[in-house]
Amino acid sequence: MTNSVSVLLLLVAAQLATAVIAVVFSRSASVGRLVYGLSFFISSLAVVLLLFHLLALGEVSRTSLPLGLPWIGANFRLDALSSLFLLIVDFGGAIASLYALGYGRHEDAPHRVLPFYAAFLAGMNLVVLADDAFTFLLSWELMSLTSWALVVAHHRSEANRKAGVIYLVMASFGTFCLLLAFGLLAGSAGAYGFDAIRALPPGPGIAGLVLILALVGAGSKAGLVPLHVWLPLAHPAAPSHVSALMSGVMTKVAIYGFIRIVFDLLGPPAWWWSLVVLALAGITSVMGVLYALMQHDIKRLLAYHTVENVGIIFIGLGLALAFRAYGMVGAGALALTAGLLHAVNHSVFKSLLFFGSGAILTATGERDMEQMGGLIHRMPHTAFAFLVGSAAISALPPLNGFVSEWLTFQAILLSPQLPSWGLKFLVPATGALLALSAALAAACFVKAFGIIFLGRPRSDAATKAREVDRFSLAAMYALVAFCLIIGILPGPFIDLLAPVVKSLMLGQSMPHQSGVAWMSIVPIAESRSSYNGLLVFLFIAVSAWLAALAIHRFASRATRRGPAWDCGAPDPRPITQYSASSFAQPIRRVFGSLVFRARENVVMPPPGDLGPARLDVALIDPVWDGIYKPVSAGILGLADRLNRLQFLTIRQFLMLVFSTLVLLLLVLAIWQ
């Protein structure tokens, strides 16, 4: 047992055994600590192993187990791409388990969470390791079903049950599309092994169809608009460490599925593929953040930001497809690196933010931002961690989110050389959408952080909040460190991605970054563009420190506390503060009337009446009300019609059977 994939499979088996332990000892009080401790240990081991594998440019290792379909067995393979995504999965798993060591203590029904949690981790590992269509789909379903069980863990709440149903429907739909995609890839010979598919890529027509199916199948799991509807319902419904895993990690597994099928199995891309991907990705990124701005529920807001960031990742992937279709592999390597690095970054800061939301939930028992306020005084550590996460997701230098968005912009600036006219118009538009979503994300996180942590407490719960336990804080601070390290020293992380990019971009990757002077990153040439996170960080830190030093030394350091000024008329009632919805109101007016057909209705009391004035805002979700409602109404209507078939007489039934038979024979006759 020397090859890495066998060791990883052993770790997956250990993870599954943990799930069994969780079932067997479900009545014991300390089983939570045991399960999360074991999961933390197993995932950390996997992270160490994978790091060695990726750094040593480990060769492809594979193994087969005599499970599954008898004539192919279950095949597993570890190459550069799967190592990277396993690293995301296991790192996310390790940190979430560490967090849960503290957070999980507040769980009132641990037996509904623990077994599925361990199995969920195992399922995600298996998807990435799978090397044939059958194992892939089976693991995909394991991942979907265990996460579904976690979504409905708190099944007494009506909203969670609804989220569970919608998630189940969308997950089945997604898997169905992937099933068809693999069916088409396997061809008439039924070659389900990935090697066999790779050796015999399908023709252009079939390949296009597979692309669409993969985009719908994997995109529905990742949260591409308009397939995202389940995501903001399901991710927040689960316990917070699971929300972090679903948002930070499971969406990456879906992206892995897309990359595996489209970049690896499908052969050389056609030019129009990128058109479809880019259009969807651009819309996803802006719609995601606009939805988020309209939310007051902190976890739902974060879930919508996952939609946005998945859009940004897909922009990188779409550009990479475009460049590869025209043989510009150098530019393609840059775009692909940008997409992959954003996937890594998003898993880091989104986990951090969900952990923060879990800490707030523990401390206040609230998810509604309008009930919070002033938590920075009560929970200083959580506030700091959440602040770093907010700055990172808003793509502010010198944090990690900025680096990957910067690389994406650099890739966009290389695209005028693309010969296709469709892309010449679409790429700048996508760039504009990306810039818009970055700016709106900053607005959204000013709102989130400002309403939750700043200002004065808006409820009793917020007044009495207390800082959370040490495990949760340790997990958050670990992620804070990664946000800073990747942002300040991005070079080594870009180099870590190089073998992955090489394997997907015909042997081309971005130039080696670790050796560049002063640890800058230089995507193409220094005269063209460069960025140095370390110096930006140092410059800001040093000049802020110098300014503070000089002013305190030579001018004044006297400070006095007094009541707030507020233009001379401060009002002590917390309700006079800006609320989340009032903060978002200007943006709602600018964008909402266009996208959500937002209408504000003000009802003023008649003169002399002392009753309150009322403001109602009506939003129409273009995706839910425009696509899903008609479709589900159509399906229900059709089902009602078909229901009549139940009440036929025996003669009518026989007639039905007979006519079906005749029809089928006719079809067969014409076909021949």
Next chain:
Amino acid sequence: MAVIVDFAVQGAQMLLVLLLAPLLTGVVRKVKARLTLRRGASVFQPYRDLLRLMRKEVVLAENASWLFRAAPYLIFASTWVAAALVPTFAGGLVFSWTADLIAIISLLGFGRFFLALAGMDIGTSFGGIGSSREMMIASLAEPAMMLTVFSLALIAGSTQLSTVAAMMSSTEMGLRVSLGMALVALIMVAIAENARIPVDNPATHLELTMVHEAMVLEYSGRHLALIELAASLKLILYVSLIACIFVPWGIGAPGAGPLLYAVGAVAYFGKFMIGAFLLGLFETMVAKMRVFRVPDFLGAALMLGLLGTLLLFVSRSL
């Protein structure tokens, strides 16, 4: 030896923007006063204001957090770093490759992020209104700025400011439609970002239409001084940016001797005064617009930026 000179030039650039920034504010105020037939304060008044504020004690609201106290330093530092990276009298500075144009925009975004958060820290309605509107304006201004950068980067083949400036001053650069659009868009963004008329009014204090001043209402003493200084730095950044891209003449090439640097400094001072005069003139001539007209104004900038970029995607010579 060359390294020491390079570092000295970089240091001079950092000090120059820091020392000139309040002067720009003073000159603009003087121009506006003279145009409305007032005598106006001395152009050096902003320096006196800053010194006086720095010596005063800070009055903090009772529930102010550490963020409120740290934010002025962070805002000042990020704005100063950004302003020091825009070439004024010399191009190709030692640290010019630290951050390209996209990173400079994001550095300003960093400052804005903390300013908006600080506005919400005390929990007053004025702070909230300022932060909310600032972020709404930024959500349109930043993409417009980014698209302007796209056009410039596509023309110059680089997002590096020194390279862009060198490219713009070379003879092969003729008049282009896309450059004109970029210039107009950039000026519109600069007006909005610096809270100038017609988007915001830097002189009002007790009016519901204000944005920037509402956010900093709770600040006093040295904190307020730093924020005012950062605002001046932001203004000088935009003036330098427009000057170095659209009138790049006189900027000393890397390694030019002291004489050329002196020429560059004189040329820069000339551009600085012209910029201040034009801004004062413009502000005197137009009226402040309603807050909800601002999106139309910035939307126009966004569209101009997008149009310029699209033209360049279609043909490199437009």
